[in-house]
Amino acid sequence: MADAETPAGTGTPRGVPDQLDEALLDEALLATLFTQSAVGLVVLDPQLRLVRANSLFDGVDTGQYIGRRFTEAFRLEDPDGSEQLMKRVLAGEGPVRDRLVRGRLREIPGDREFLVSSYRLDGPGGPGAPARGLLTAVVDVTERQRARGREAALAAVREAVGGSLDVATTCRAFADALVPGFADLAVVEVVDDVLRGADPPVGPLPPGTPLRRAASGRCDAVRDTAPGEGEGGNRARSAGVTRHLPARTPYALATTDLRARLVPLGPGTPWPATDPDGVRAVAETGAHSLVVVPLTLRGAVLGLVSLYRCGASEPFDDDDLSLAVSAATRASLGIDNARRYEREHVIASTVQRRLLPQAERQQAAVDTAHVLLPGRDSGCWFDTIALSGARTALVMGGVPGEGLQSAIAMGQLRTVIQALASLDLEPEEVLARLKDTADRLAHERASLPPADALHGEPLSAGCVYGVYDPFTRTCTVARAGYPAPLIVGPDGRAVALDVPEGPGLFSTDSALFAPATVTLEVGSLLAFCTADLLSGDHAAERITETLARPGRSLQQLGDDIVYALPDDPRSAGAVLLLARTGTVSDHLVATWDLAQDRTTPAAARELVRDRLQGWGLDEDTVEATELIVSELVTNAVLYGTPPLRLRLLLDSTLTCEVHDGSAASPHLRHARTVDEGGRGLFIVSRLASHWGARHGPDGKVLWTEQELPSGGS
Numbered sequence: 001m002a003d004a005e006t007p008a009g010t011g012t013p014r015g016v017p018d019q020l021d022e023a024l025l026d027e028a029l030l031a032t033l034f035t036q037s038a039v040g041l042v043v044l045d046p047q048l049r050l051v052r053a054n055s056l057f058d059g060v061d062t063g064q065y066i067g068r069r070f071t072e073a074f075r076l077e078d079p080d081g082s083e084q085l086m087k088r089v090l091a092g093e094g095p096v097r098d099r100l101v102r103g104r105l106r107e108i109p110g111d112r113e114f115l116v117s118s119y120r121l122d123g124p125g126g127p128g129a130p131a132r133g134l135l136t137a138v139v140d141v142t143e144r145q146r147a148r149g150r151e152a153a154l155a156a157v158r159e160a161v162g163g164s165l166d167v168a169t170t171c172r173a174f175a176d177a178l179v180p181g182f183a184d185l186a187v188v189e190v191v192d193d194v195l196r197g198a199d200p201p202v203g204p205l206p207p208g209t210p211l212r213r214a215a216s217g218r219c220d221a222v223r224d225t226a227p228g229e230g231e232g233g234n235r236a237r238s239a240g241v242t243r244h245l246p247a248r249t250p251y252a253l254a255t256t257d258l259r260a261r262l263v264p265l266g267p268g269t270p271w272p273a274t275d276p277d278g279v280r281a282v283a284e285t286g287a288h289s290l291v292v293v294p295l296t297l298r299g300a301v302l303g304l305v306s307l308y309r310c311g312a313s314e315p316f317d318d319d320d321l322s323l324a325v326s327a328a329t330r331a332s333l334g335i336d337n338a339r340r341y342e343r344e345h346v347i348a349s350t351v352q353r354r355l356l357p358q359a360e361r362q363q364a365a366v367d368t369a370h371v372l373l374p375g376r377d378s379g380c381w382f383d384t385i386a387l388s389g390a391r392t393a394l395v396m397g398g399v400p401g402e403g404l405q406s407a408i409a410m411g412q413l414r415t416v417i418q419a420l421a422s423l424d425l426e427p428e429e430v431l432a433r434l435k436d437t438a439d440r441l442a443h444e445r446a447s448l449p450p451a452d453a454l455h456g457e458p459l460s461a462g463c464v465y466g467v468y469d470p471f472t473r474t475c476t477v478a479r480a481g482y483p484a485p486l487i488v489g490p491d492g493r494a495v496a497l498d499v500p501e502g503p504g505l506f507s508t509d510s511a512l513f514a515p516a517t518v519t520l521e522v523g524s525l526l527a528f529c530t531a532d533l534l535s536g537d538h539a540a541e542r543i544t545e546t547l548a549r550p551g552r553s554l555q556q557l558g559d560d561i562v563y564a565l566p567d568d569p570r571s572a573g574a575v576l577l578l579a580r581t582g583t584v585s586d587h588l589v590a591t592w593d594l595a596q597d598r599t600t601p602a603a604a605r606e607l608v609r610d611r612l613q614g615w616g617l618d619e620d621t622v623e624a625t626e627l628i629v630s631e632l633v634t635n636a637v638l639y640g641t642p643p644l645r646l647r648l649l650l651d652s653t654l655t656c657e658v659h660d661g662s663a664a665s666p667h668l669r670h671a672r673t674v675d676e677g678g679r680g681l682f683i684v685s686r687l688a689s690h691w692g693a694r695h696g697p698d699g700k701v702l703w704t705e706q707e708l709p710s711g712g713s
Contacts, residue, residue: 040138043121044070046131048086070136074103074114086118090131095119100141111312115139146314150323153182157327162334165341167195171214174305174331180219182323183307185285190214190295190303190335192242197343200300200336205245205255211303213241245304246275250292255301260293260328262321265308282308289315293328297336305331344404349374351407355414356381364390364651365470365582369554371562373574379406379461380530381414382577385421388694388703389657390470390584390649393421396528396577397463397482405454412441413461413505424694427465427478428513431502434463435480438505461505464528470583473522478515480505483534490523492548520581525557528577536566547578554578588651594633594644601633604646608656615650618709624687625656625706631684632658632702635666641699653689654706661699 034041034054043052050065050073070086071079078101085096097117104111117137123129156177164170171188178186189211194200201209245252249271250263265288269279282290287308295302305328309316316324356372368384379399387393395417399409416437420430442459450456462482468475477484477497481504487495499516503509525547534540546560558578590611594600605626612622629646636644640660649655666681684691688704695701 040140042070042136042138044086044134044136046090046133048083048134051133074101074105074138076101076103082116086134086136089118089120089134092120092127092131100145111314112140112142113145115141147319149181150319153178154323154327156181157330161331162337164334165338167335167338167342168214170331170334170338174327174334175215175217178307178327179217182320183291184219184310184313185287185308186217187213187306188215188295188303188331189243189305191301194302194335194339195342197339197346200297200302200339202299203255203258203294203296203301205301207247208244210242210244213243214303246278248274249278250290251304251306254292254294255304258294258296258299258301260291260321260325262316262318263290263292264288264315265290286310289313291316291321291324293324295328295332295335297332302332302335302339345402348402348404348407351404351411355407355411357383362652363392364649365584366392366394366468367554367580367582368394369558369578371558371576373562373576379410380575381410382528382575383414383418384577384579385418387421387467388424388655388692388705389701390651390655392468392579394466394468394485394526394528394577394579395421395463396485396530396575397461398530398575399459399461409441409459409461413438413463417463417465422692424692426515427467427476428502428515430465431463431478431480431513435503435505442506459506462531463505464499466526466528468520468526468579468581470581472519473581473583474517474519475526475581476515476517478502478513480513481507483529483531484516486527486529486540486544486547487518487520488525488527488544488547490521492550494544495520495524522581522583524581526579526581527561528579530574530576532574533561533565533576554580584649584651588649590648592646594646596637596640596642596644598637600637600644601630604629604633607646608648611648617654621654621706621708625654628656628684628687628704628706629658631681632656632704635681635702636660639664639666652708654708655703656706657701657703659699659701663695663700665693665695665700666702
């Protein structure tokens with residue numbers, strides 16, 4: 001068809017009428033808009049009453065709304081605010097576009113969400129003249145908003161769940177992610193044994209299996225009683241309530257066939273006879289819609305999540321059920337990871353507790369007490385070790401980390417340090433040899449096959465080792481990457497102890513360990529603390545101030561230090577070892593300076609017999625001690641150098657010490673039948689429970705310990 005020609009001097013194509021009927025065109029345009037528009041169109045007069053409307057929604061008769069105010073027809077939640085905005089549009093302040101409002105239409109149940117846009121209809125005089133009304137576009141975005149809400153809820157679950165290795169924390173995060181955005185009330189219950197790290201039962205859940213409430217969440221509009229609680233509604237606000245699932249209820253069925261359920265709640269609920277308490281609680285909360293989803297993983301049942309909508313909230317639908325299943329799957333993974341970690345933590349904690357001292361050990365001149373704060377750190381330890389000469393070794397150490405491997409490394413180091421302590425080595429030498437052992441352990445780990453989970457995993461550890469001597473009243477301390485002890489004198493003033501920090505036990509630093517020695521008054525307090533207790537501002541000052549409180553026992557002081565800790569969970573755990581220095585009573589010690597003479601052994605035997613009889617010891621002990629002292633003194637006379645000194649110490653055991661100025665130590669020999677000598681230390685080893693030698697700057701000391709018969713001391 002040829003294009004129409006335009007006559008010269010005119011703007012109208014040939015074949016088109018010269019004048020269009022604008023009224024007919026406007027009417028056709030309006031008719032098309034109001035019959036074919038994909039959005040709801042409403043014309044309002046200056047009083048904001050409906051004068052014309054298209055078919056807003058399927059099944060809605062728009063004629064019944066003509067003459068009503070817009071806010072009344074749509075029953076908006078905030079009618080005053082909406083009318084103010086529309087009046088501004090009428091006044092010429094510009095249109096309102098895509099304002100999200102909540103309302104309700106009579107024919108459509110439940111609250112709806114609308115996007116509302118309003119435009120001014122100018123009068124004949126143009127924008128400056130009074131407006132003829134408003135053209136308002138209304139779009140129902142309820143389903144779109146619900147879909148966005150479901151996406152947001154699932155995103156919140158993905159973000160919140162899985163960041164913790166604690167079952168209860170994971171469950172709380174799950175409940176908080178769903179309330180109030182997706183549900184008005186959420187209850188997360190976990191199989192009781194799973195909370196303690198046990199393997200979950202394979203579905204179906206055996207009847208009578210206890211479920212413990214791990215978390216719950218509620219919006220502000222929900223009343224206090226939660227479904228599933230029975231009576232005593234306020235208990236629902238706290239976790240820890242245990243229940244057995246009533247038979248023939250949605251909860252029990254979900255854990256039987258491991259399928260989620262969407263359950264309408266109300267007067268027609270078909271299972272009140274089997275769970276009357278639950279039905280009553282549902283009524284009290286105003287819950288009308290329930291989604292119950294089993295928490296499962298690989299066919300095993302971890303627990304159950306129950307989601308409720310209450311009051312005016314929209315009931316759950318199939319899309320909501322699908323989201324709840326996806327969210328529960330994510331939560332099940334997080335709970336199972338936390339459960340596995342919890343199981344390893346329980347094992348590691350058990351190993352740690354078995355490796356630590358099981359009771360306070362009585363020492364000759366030191367009173368001790370400890371406080372063990374539970375936590376995830378399974379590698380910290382402490383010890384008090386009785387040494388010869390009424391001395392006491394005080395030990396604190398730690399292998400940072402969580403789990404069984406940290407506890408095993410701790411046990412290895414603690415065993416080694418106990419063995420080293422029995423050799424009467426100086427503190428710095430003990431740590432040096434302990435570091436040698438740590439280096440070997442690190443080498444063994446590095447030599448593991450690459451497929452081993454521990455291959456390449458770094459090790460670190462620290463230790464502080466101190467020895468208190470009640471006769472010299474000195475404490476010598478060395479440390480390997482660990483805090484030095486805090487000391488408070490009997491007058492309450494802090495005692496300075498500047499101990500150079502040596503390298504950590506597993507570090508590559510080969511620096512030497514340097515000890516520090518401090519002289520203490522009787523009644524001084526030493527506090528050996530894990531690094532966590534000393535972290536934070538003024539932590540050391542708080543502890544020393546607490547130790548200065550008069551009239552408190554060691555255990556009370558330890559508790560006071562815990563009470564003074566800042567408010568934080570201390571999830572890593574901590575250990576505190578307290579020691580109060582003392583001395584040995586004069587009437588339990590006997591010391592003699594002896595001559596370097598062949599007659600000295602006989603004189604020593606007479607001195608020993610006289611003193612032991614004075615202490616009331618039995619004749620067998622006296623005779624054995626005479627023989628021990630005779631052999632030790634003879635050895636010192638023959639092979640040692642002056643000065644020669646003999647000391648007896650009576651405590652829970654009987655200790656004999658012979659000091660001479662020689663650094664050479666005898667060694668145990670097994671003499672042959674025809675040998676005339678070499679049986680001295682062999683005899684001593686048979687008569688004494690323990691024996692050994694320790695060295696100092698002025699010579700050596702040979703010592704023995706003898707067990708006393710019951711009632712002997």
